[in-house]
Amino acid sequence: KAGVTQTPRYLIKTRGQQVTLSCSPISGHRSVSWYQQTPGQGLQFLFEYFSETQRNKGNFPGRFSGRQFSNSRSEMNVSTLELGDSALYLCASSLEAPGQANTEAFFGQGTRLTVV
C-alpha cells in the first residue's frame, strides 16, 4: 500500500511569506503528526491530529498552524516566514489514536523548506 506522501518535496520562500505543506497519510490511518527537523534541534514535535481534531501541540509560535480533513489528509501552514523556519518538515501517520504508546509512526519523505 502507498506510504505517507508529502508535497511539495522542496520549497523556497522569502521572509514574510506564508507557506502551506500537505500530507496524505497511509490509507486507514487517522492520526497525523508533524515534526520540524533542523541540524541543531533534531526532531521537534509541532502538532498531532486525530479524526480532524488537534489532540496535541508542541512549543511553537502561533505562526505554525495545521488542520486535518475528513479523509485524514493534513496541511500545516506557516505564516510570516522567518529565516529560522528553514528546515525539513516531516509528517507521520499512525494507525491508532494518540496516547497509545505502542503505535509506530510511518514518516513521509518530508518537505525541505528554505526561507531566504
Place this chain on the structure above:
Amino acid sequence: SQKIEQNSEALNIQEGKTATLTCNYTNYSPAYLQWYRQDPGRGPVFLLLIRENEKEKRKERLKVTFDTTLKQSLFHITASQPADSATYLCAHRGRRALTFGSGTRLQVQP
C-alpha cells in the same frame, strides 16, 4: 518532563563489527521505547519497539535491550555493513507525542 538522550553524536566502526548505540531516559520508565533509522534527507523508518517488561528484542541482525535499572536502552547491529550507515533515533511516546532523541550517526567503514 521525560527526556530522551542519545549521548553519542557519531560512531565509526569497521565492517563486520557490532555497533552499539545508547539511549538514556531521565525520569519515569517509559512503557515502550522505539528505534528508528533515518537516512539523509529522508523521513525516519521504524525498526523495533521494546516494552518495559521485555529485556531484549531481536530482528535479524538487530537487537534492542531495555534496562529499567540503568534507565537505558541499547541498540545493537551485529555483523555491520556499510549499508547500515545512517542516523539511528530512539523515541518514546509520552503524553503529548512521540518524542525523539537527537540521534546517533553511525558510519560503517568497509
